[in-house]
Amino acid sequence: MASNKISKNTIIIGAGPIGIACALECRKNNIDYLVIEKGALTNSIFNYPLNMHFFSTSEKLELDNIPFISKNPKPDRNEALEYYRRVATSNELEINLFETVIDIQKEAENFSVKTNKASYISSHVIIATGFYDIPALLKVPGEELPKVTHYYKEAHPYVMQKVAVVGASNSAVDAALEIYRKGGDVTMIVRGKEIGERVKYWVRPDIINRIEEGSIKAFFSSEILKIEPLQITIKTPDGIKKIKNDAVVALTGYRPNFDFLKSSGIEISEENKIPKYNPQTMESNVSGLYLAGVICGGTETHKWFIENSRIHAKMIIEDLKK
Structure with a gap:
């Protein structure tokens, strides 16, 4: 491995709730990982309206059975920020914030991941970047x-x-x-x-x-x-x-960064721009490169959300352990 590259078993791109869930699974399974996030922790939630309330109840937003206590039937933005912040800090998750991934390339059996701050080499990459950054x-x-x-x-x-x-x-x-x-x-x-x-x-x-x-x-x-x-x-x-x-x-909606996915070698359907992945393992058509969360839905961003994509973390880690 190149000496000027930081080596990690798994690189997780995106520190939203699903990226955090993936980090928790890595930590539990003693997998050497790093989360890289181009903005603040749970950047999309941070950019939500100040008074926004979630559609889901708090227990459906929980990660790894860590209780999410809310004073409201539907938790608000600030409660969610506090919850995910506590999960990340109390578990001492390895997260680099305000670092942007520029390029992912498969090189033989490993991935070369380049950011605006460093270069990494890893056996696996999980993309959990959501869809909130590019408006329609x-x-x-x-x-x-x-x-x-x-x-x-x-x-x-x-x-x-x-x-x-x-x-x-x-x-x-x-x-x-x-x-x-x-x-x-x-x-x-x-x-x-x-x-x-x-x-x-x-x-x-x-x-x-x-x-x-x-x-x-x-x-x-x-x-x-x-x-x-x-x-x-x-x-x-x-x-x-x-x-x-x-x-x-x-407020006409948002879309995932399809150009980033394509440049990483992921195939995307013409209809609805759905990336190619195995629904049993969440592995994309690129061996060792996984997708998690709402990004799996292409332009159908209403199909995946926190409560029904939390399971992606366990599915991915179970597969990459094989």
Whole structure:
């Protein structure tokens, strides 16, 4: 092995809940591992809206039977950050934060992993990078304007502003309701005919009622055509409309980094961009390279989440021990 490369049995890319779960399994099985994360610990959860509540109950977010105690029926962002932080620190997990993996290449029986800080060599690599880093763009003129964002943190900047919220998913609905209740003038632009069916069951009636009473305006079967500093142009079933606008919160979804997967040698289907892997072991078409978590779903990001992909960690470690 090259002397200038750090040697590890297993490199885990991504320090979200599933990456942490993989690290816990490695630790229990005395496997020499390292987690590499380009941002903060559980970076995606850190970037969630400040007041976000999970769809799942706390026990379904637990890792390795470590209790997750929440004061709410559905835990919030801060509780999740505290839980996963405690799991990582109390178990003294080997995690390098704010280090970006640039390249993974299979070299004979090992992997060469290059980051912006170091080079590594390992027998196995687990990719658990999620999907939250690359937003699905509107691809319309004006999307690059400062008033446009694809992430929502809190309502305060939108008080007394005319805000267009694009989308009808959980994140879009939460943002629309919170901005409205904090004093923003909210208009929703929805490509579909109604609010998404997968919106949290205790929130969906709320947004529908606010729209029906006129507190929140909504254009269904509609899309933005152009964004300008003082207005947006939208296409609706009733024709083209221009409406005054101060800010656009485009919450139209996110996607995994498919280019990164392809450059690592992973095959991706044309339909839904699902990477090739063995569902029994989570090993990709590249021997020794595993996938874990939501990244396994391609563009179908609603199919995998923490509670149903925690098991990936055990499946992977059991296989790579063989």
